[in-house]
Amino acid sequence: MLTLIGFKTPRRWAGFFFILPCLAVTTMFFIVPLLMTVWMSLNDWPLLGHPSFSGLKNYADLFQDASFWGSVLFTAKYTLVVTPAIFLFAFSLALLVHRGVRFVGIFRTAYFLPVVIGMTTASLLWTWLFNDQVGIFSAVLMDLGWVDEPVQWLGETNSALASIVVMVLWKAAGFTMVILLVGMQAIPIDLYEAACLDGAGWWAQVRHITIPMMRRTFALALTMSFIGSFLAFEQFFVMTRGGPFNSTITVVHWIYRASFTYFKLGYGAAMSVVLLLMLLVLSGVQLYLLRDEP
Amino acid sequence: MRIPFSVRTLAAGLAAALLAAGAHAQAGQEITFWIRAADAGFVEPLVKTWNDKHANKVALTVIPSDDFVTKFGTAVAGGAAPDVVAIDLIFVPAFAQAGQLSDIGAEAKSLPFAKSLSPSHVRLAMHNGKQYAVPFSAESSFLLYNKALFKRAGLDPNKPPTTMAELEADAKKIAALGGGVKGFYFSGACGGCNIFTMTPYIWASGGDVFSADNKSETLDNPALRNTLAMYRRMWKDGVMPGGVKTDNGSNFISPFFSGKIGMQGTGAFAIGLLKKDHPEIDFGVTPLPGEKGGSSSFAGGDSIAIPVGSKHKKEAWDFITWCLSEEVQVEQFAKNGSIPVRADLADNAYSKQDSRFAMASAAMQTGRTPYSVHFNQLINDPNGPWLAMIQEAVFGKGVDVAIKEGQAKFRQILATP
Numbered sequence: 001m002l003t004l005i006g007f008k009t010p011r012r013w014a015g016f017f018f019i020l021p022c023l024a025v026t027t028m029f030f031i032v033p034l035l036m037t038v039w040m041s042l043n044d045w046p047l048l049g050h051p052s053f054s055g056l057k058n059y060a061d062l063f064q065d066a067s068f069w070g071s072v073l074f075t076a077k078y079t080l081v082v083t084p085a086i087f088l089f090a091f092s093l094a095l096l097v098h099r100g101v102r103f104v105g106i107f108r109t110a111y112f113l114p115v116v117i118g119m120t121t122a123s124l125l126w127t128w129l130f131n132d133q134v135g136i137f138s139a140v141l142m143d144l145g146w147v148d149e150p151v152q153w154l155g156e157t158n159s160a161l162a163s164i165v166v167m168v169l170w171k172a173a174g175f176t177m178v179i180l181l182v183g184m185q186a187i188p189i190d191l192y193e194a195a196c197l198d199g200a201g202w203w204a205q206v207r208h209i210t211i212p213m214m215r216r217t218f219a220l221a222l223t224m225s226f227i228g229s230f231l232a233f234e235q236f237f238v239m240t241r242g243g244p245f246n247s248t249i250t251v252v253h254w255i256y257r258a259s260f261t262y263f264k265l266g267y268g269a270a271m272s273v274v275l276l277l278m279l280l281v282l283s284g285v286q287l288y289l290l291r292d293e294p
Numbered sequence: 295m296r297i298p299f300s301v302r303t304l305a306a307g308l309a310a311a312l313l314a315a316g317a318h319a320q321a322g323q324e325i326t327f328w329i330r331a332a333d334a335g336f337v338e339p340l341v342k343t344w345n346d347k348h349a350n351k352v353a354l355t356v357i358p359s360d361d362f363v364t365k366f367g368t369a370v371a372g373g374a375a376p377d378v379v380a381i382d383l384i385f386v387p388a389f390a391q392a393g394q395l396s397d398i399g400a401e402a403k404s405l406p407f408a409k410s411l412s413p414s415h416v417r418l419a420m421h422n423g424k425q426y427a428v429p430f431s432a433e434s435s436f437l438l439y440n441k442a443l444f445k446r447a448g449l450d451p452n453k454p455p456t457t458m459a460e461l462e463a464d465a466k467k468i469a470a471l472g473g474g475v476k477g478f479y480f481s482g483a484c485g486g487c488n489i490f491t492m493t494p495y496i497w498a499s500g501g502d503v504f505s506a507d508n509k510s511e512t513l514d515n516p517a518l519r520n521t522l523a524m525y526r527r528m529w530k531d532g533v534m535p536g537g538v539k540t541d542n543g544s545n546f547i548s549p550f551f552s553g554k555i556g557m558q559g560t561g562a563f564a565i566g567l568l569k570k571d572h573p574e575i576d577f578g579v580t581p582l583p584g585e586k587g588g589s590s591s592f593a594g595g596d597s598i599a600i601p602v603g604s605k606h607k608k609e610a611w612d613f614i615t616w617c618l619s620e621e622v623q624v625e626q627f628a629k630n631g632s633i634p635v636r637a638d639l640a641d642n643a644y645s646k647q648d649s650r651f652a653m654a655s656a657a658m659q660t661g662r663t664p665y666s667v668h669f670n671q672l673i674n675d676p677n678g679p680w681l682a683m684i685q686e687a688v689f690g691k692g693v694d695v696a697i698k699e700g701q702a703k704f705r706q707i708l709a710t711p
Contacts, residue, residue, distance in 0.1 A: 047367055047368065047371045048367060048370060048371055048389075048392040048393075048394055049392060131537075132535075132536060132537045132540075133537055133545065133548075133549070149536060150536060150537070152536050152537070152539060152540060154540050155536070155539045155540045240540075241483065241542055241676040241677070242676060242677045243483055243540070243542075243676070243677075243685070244483070244539065244540070244685065244689070245682065245685055245686065245689075245690060246677050246682055249677060257675070257677060260364040260367070260368065261363075261364065261670060261671060261675050261677075262671055263367060
């Protein structure tokens, strides 16, 4: 039987049994929910009530839903701002803590600490830091005499976006820093020694050795950061609730509203499928652009 | 004669089993009860009192107010609804229509004080001729004002505004005091807060948000336009603090505690809170006025219901009946600064001590409450059309654009089943 399905040697079916637990978990927690989501998207599926098959109606409605595409544009804008910001900041931190100088462990820990706080907790913390009545930022600016009245950090679209970007930078840069640090430390030290002997300074070594040798690490860090940013939800839900004027609603927030405010699980599922396809395409493009040169 | 070991062991085992069974019978049933966080202050002591006196115990779960509909809806969908739920009365029609609440009409009608129950609560509990909830807590909206600021601004603290024009003029005079003092406050990023405190101006001025049959919107009316215009002028003139634009309700009453806010709309809960925690603030209450006089109020609060699927319906109804008893309505609610949901108990020993409670109770009995199965999507949703209209009108492009956009979105949602 095993021969018939291609397992000609004991070694092959031994390999299969080794990956079986992982396959089972992936099937149970990814493939099955994915198939269920696709099925739900083909139904008019209310949270309270009975579903009925509706074919591609949810997708037809979705492609005419200006609010959804508005949220896609906003999410893309946020992603294009925050992803390079996190990357550049994390790369700078990684360069700083790469060398084994004294107390470097303390600095690495300090930069990584915000990562372990949940995004919702971090968002609540920064909501109060930005608060005009009790927040420290407005208080400091007023004490310095730079402003006469408390600043409404979350009161305008651009300042709200900037405030959230700053919070996410503080929270997430440490994780990207660790990924980049691992990549940096995998570069053979001989290359730096040879470059040093040839008279290359610090910046020349970064440009000609560190950056080229970390291409794959960059691809990983950027792809993870990109996907994470495109799936942003908690920070906008907690800090702005999609305001002001519904101008900071992300795609996932819209999926949440459709499913749990409007109780339209089928429509929310259709949005989720479209989002998944968008991310697959964008990630593929990213990985292609960052592939190793032939 | 020596009793064999096996017999002694058997006897001991039987005795232990009988004791455990007896203890279990005495312990009673556990009833799960969900409330929203806004009610925790008066419900937690209420539940403790019940548990101290009764064999059936109530296990209380407090849900964040903003997430209550989502959490209750998903629990119902997942078959994990509680035995009893206290839910904002405006959400009862939606859950009744979805068939998720038990019909308790017969039980409600059998109550000796049935006719004294808050009429708004009872009206919103009805669906297709059946009753799915009874009143649990009452909140009426009115205008709260700082008498000390009135005096400082040269206004008579015993003559609060009786028209919208007077309100606006008084707010401007108070804001002119400067030093961080502002004349008016409202939560500009909270839909529910504004249906509670802004709609009475519209009603008192002869307008409304919904049609009489609740099936269409009536946003384009002079009363609503003038109310939004009044808010816009107060914002543009700096009569309100900057924080109103982003306040999602988390600062609904706290700015008033600073003593630097002249007036704001609020609910009956504020009276007890101010008396207990801020006795230094000399405050008054008055009905929310219309354009040319008259007044109105939003009759709000929570209703209490038994979700379908509850395994302890009889025990749940016993708890609900106790909550509506004179003992609880007066000695728990009224004593701690809340309004009874029974008109026959509005005039009680505690309300007589402070005329402000009497005003709040009177506002409750004559107050109005919109009925809609789409209330959450239209009004309470922070991204919904009601709040979007208010924000556009007050802080954005203006009243005309706001009403036009609001009408389109209201109609889209009202058209869905």
